[in-house]
Amino acid sequence: MPFTPHTEAEVTEMLGAIGVAGIDDLFREIPEGLRCGGLEGIPAGLSEMEISRLMQKRALADSRAVSFIGAGAYDHHVPAAVWQIATRGEYYSAYTPYQAEASQGTLQLLYEYQSMMTQLTAMDASNASLYDGASALAEAVLMAVRANRKSKSKRVLLPRSLNPVYRKVAHSIVRNQGIELVELPFDEQGGHTDPALLEQYAGEDFAALVIAQPNFFGVLEEVDALVDWAHANKVLAIAVVNPLALALLSPPGEWGADGADICCGEGQPLGAPLSSGGPYFGFLCSKQAYVRQMPGRIIGKTVDLDGKVGYALTLQAREQHIRRSKATSNICTNQGLLVTAATIHMALLGFEGLQRTAAACHANTSNLVEELSTIEGVQPLFDRPVFHERVMRLPASAADILGSLAEQDVLGGFDLADDYPELGDALLVCATELRTGEDIQTYKNELDRVVATRI
Amino acid sequence: MSNVPEDLKYTKDHEWVRDNGDGNVTVGITDHAQELLGDLVFVELPEVGAALETGGEAGVVESVKAASDVYSPLNGEVTEVNEALGDAPETINSDPYDGGWIFKMSLADAGQLGELMDAAAYGALLESEG
Numbered sequence: 001m002p003f004t005p006h007t008e009a010e011v012t013e014m015l016g017a018i019g020v021a022g023i024d025d026l027f028r029e030i031p032e033g034l035r036c037g038g039l040e041g042i043p044a045g046l047s048e049m050e051i052s053r054l055m056q057k058r059a060l061a062d063s064r065a066v067s068f069i070g071a072g073a074y075d076h077h078v079p080a081a082v083w084q085i086a087t088r089g090e091y092y093s094a095y096t097p098y099q100a101e102a103s104q105g106t107l108q109l110l111y112e113y114q115s116m117m118t119q120l121t122a123m124d125a126s127n128a129s130l131y132d133g134a135s136a137l138a139e140a141v142l143m144a145v146r147a148n149r150k151s152k153s154k155r156v157l158l159p160r161s162l163n164p165v166y167r168k169v170a171h172s173i174v175r176n177q178g179i180e181l182v183e184l185p186f187d188e189q190g191g192h193t194d195p196a197l198l199e200q201y202a203g204e205d206f207a208a209l210v211i212a213q214p215n216f217f218g219v220l221e222e223v224d225a226l227v228d229w230a231h232a233n234k235v236l237a238i239a240v241v242n243p244l245a246l247a248l249l250s251p252p253g254e255w256g257a258d259g260a261d262i263c264c265g266e267g268q269p270l271g272a273p274l275s276s277g278g279p280y281f282g283f284l285c286s287k288q289a290y291v292r293q294m295p296g297r298i299i300g301k302t303v304d305l306d307g308k309v310g311y312a313l314t315l316q317a318r319e320q321h322i323r324r325s326k327a328t329s330n331i332c333t334n335q336g337l338l339v340t341a342a343t344i345h346m347a348l349l350g351f352e353g354l355q356r357t358a359a360a361c362h363a364n365t366s367n368l369v370e371e372l373s374t375i376e377g378v379q380p381l382f383d384r385p386v387f388h389e390r391v392m393r394l395p396a397s398a399a400d401i402l403g404s405l406a407e408q409d410v411l412g413g414f415d416l417a418d419d420y421p422e423l424g425d426a427l428l429v430c431a432t433e434l435r436t437g438e439d440i441q442t443y444k445n446e447l448d449r450v451v452a453t454r455i
Numbered sequence: 456m457s458n459v460p461e462d463l464k465y466t467k468d469h470e471w472v473r474d475n476g477d478g479n480v481t482v483g484i485t486d487h488a489q490e491l492l493g494d495l496v497f498v499e500l501p502e503v504g505a506a507l508e509t510g511g512e513a514g515v516v517e518s519v520k521a522a523s524d525v526y527s528p529l530n531g532e533v534t535e536v537n538e539a540l541g542d543a544p545e546t547i548n549s550d551p552y553d554g555g556w557i558f559k560m561s562l563a564d565a566g567q568l569g570e571l572m573d574a575a576a577y578g579a580l581l582e583s584e585g
Contacts, residue, residue: 292497292499317496317517317518317521318522322520322522
C-alpha cells in the first residue's frame with residue numbers, strides 16, 4: 001500500500017471540486033492497453049524487524065567470502081574517514097541541491113572534484129559526474145556524435161574488448177537516436193585492439209572511436225596509435241579508463257599527438273564500496289573545444305560583487321531547464337554523494353597514495369597469476385601487458401570451478417563464457433591491494449584441489 | 456524602439472538578410488533579437504559548405520539567460536562565417552547589423568529574397584508583438 005498523505009474525505013472533496021467521480025477517471029486519457037495495471041510478483045510487505053533479519057542474513061552471505069573478481073568493480077580499501085566525512089549532515093545529499101548557489105560548500109567540493117579529475121586525466125574540463133561508467137560511455141558517444149561536425153554518419157567504432165555491460169548499456173541508450181555502434185574484434189594473441197586492423201576503416205565516415213585503457217581483459221591498448229589513427233581520419237577519440245590506473249599509466253589527454261577528445265569511466269575505485277553493485281558514479285571529461293556539448297552539471301569558480309571567491313553552476317544553457325528538447329542530455333543531475341566520497345578519498349590518498357594503491361594491486365595480481373599458473377591446465381591467456389587484472393585459461397568449465405570455490409568462500413573471478421564464448425573456459429581474475437599473500441595461497445590451494453577433481 | 460535599417464530584409468524569427476547583389480547574402484540577428492536575449496556569451500556558427508534550407512537550423516546564439524537557434528532565412532550554402540564572434544560574441548549586442556554578422560550564404564534561388572519582409576513589414580511585426 002503506497003503512502004498517501006490525504007484522507008479518504010480529502011480525496012472525495014478534491015474530486016468533487018473538479019467534478020470527477022474517481023481517481024481512475026483522471027487517467028482515462030491513457031488507453032487501457034498502455035496502463036501497467038497492478039504490480040505482480042511483489043510479495044506482501046515485511047515489518048521492520050523481519051526486514052532487518054532478512055537483510056542481515058543476506059549481508060552475512062557476502063561478508064565471509066574473499067573476492068578475486070574485478071570486471072569493472074574493484075574491492076579497494078576505503079579509509080574510514082572518507083564516509084565519516086561524506087555522511088555528515090552538511091554533505092549528505094544525493095544531488096546538487098536545488099538553489100545550488102545557496103550551498104557553497106557543496107559547490108566548492110564539486111569544483112575540487114572536477115579539478116582533481118582534470119589533473120588525473122590531463123583533460124581540460126570535467127563535469128560534476130554522471131550515474132555510472134556505462135551510462136557515462138553512452139553520454140560520451142552521444143556527445144561525440146554532436147561534437148564531430150565533420151562526420152555525418154552517426155557511426156561509432158566500439159571494441160569488443162570493452163566491458164560487455166558498457167556495450168549493452170551504450171547500445172540501449174543510443175540505438176533509438178539512429179547511432180550505429182560498429183564492433184571492433186580483438187587480437188587473439190594479445191587481447192588488444194590491433195591498430196593495424198583499423199586500416200580497413202580508413203576513409204570511412206565515423207564520428208568516434210572508443211578506446212578502453214585497460215580493456216575488459218585488463219590488457220593495455222596501444223592508445224597512442226589508436227588516437228593518432230582516429231584524428232588522421234577525422235574521428236574523435238573517446239577514452240574509457242579506470243581512474244586508479246591513471247596513477248601509473250599515461251593520461252588520456254596525453255595519448256598520441258593531440259590527446260583523447262573525451263574521457264569517461266567508472267568512479268567506483270575512488271572510495272565507493274562494492275555494495276552488491278552500487279551506487280557508483282560515472283565521470284566525464286573533455287577537451288575545452290567540446291565543453292558546450294558536454295552533458296551534466298558543471299561548477300565554475302567566480303567572484304561575487306565584493307570580489308570574494310564563490311562557486312556557481314556554469315554553462316547551464318546546455319541543460320534541459322533552458323534548452324528543453326535541444327539540451328545536450330536529459331541528464332541534469334549527478335551522483336553527489338559518491339563524488340563527495342571520491343573527492344575526500346583522493347584528497348586523503350593524494351596522487352602518491354593512488355600510485356601506491358595501483359602498484360600494490362598490480363603486484364598482487366601478478367603474484368596471483370604466477371601462483372595459479374603452477375596448477376596444471378591453468379595459464380594466462382593473452383601475451384600483452386596488463387593492469388591489475390588478467391584472463392586465465394582453465395582446464396574445465398569456469399562456472400563449475402567457481403561454484404566449487406564459492407563453497408569454500410573464495411570468489412574466484414568473473415566467468416567469461418557468456419560474454420566471450422570464443423575464449424573457451426576462461427576466467428578474469430583480479431587481486432586488489434586488499435588481498436594478502438595468505439588469501440592468494442588459499443585461492444591457489446582451493447583451485448588446485450578443485451581442478452584435480454575435474455581432470 | 457529597436458533599430459530596423461531600411462536597406463535590409465527580415466524574417467519572422469528575427470534574422471536580418473543583406474543582399475550583397477552577387478547571389479550572396481549576409482545573415483545576422485536583429486537589434487530586437489539581441490535585446491531580448493541579453494548579453495551574448497557564445498555563438499555556434501554553421502560549417503562553411505553546409506547546405507541550408509529555409510527555416511532550418513543554422514546555428515545557436517547563447518546568452519546568460521537563454522539559448523536560441525538561428526534559422527536559415529533562405530535556401531543555399533554557407534560560404535563564410537564570422538569567426539571573430541568566437542572570441543567576441545558580445546559584438547552582436549553592440550553592433551548587430553555590421554560587426555555582428557553571423558554567416559554568409561550563396562542562394563539557391565535569388566528570387567526567394569522577395570519572400571522576405573522589408574523594414575516596414577518587420578517594424579509592423581515588432582509593433583504587433585508589442
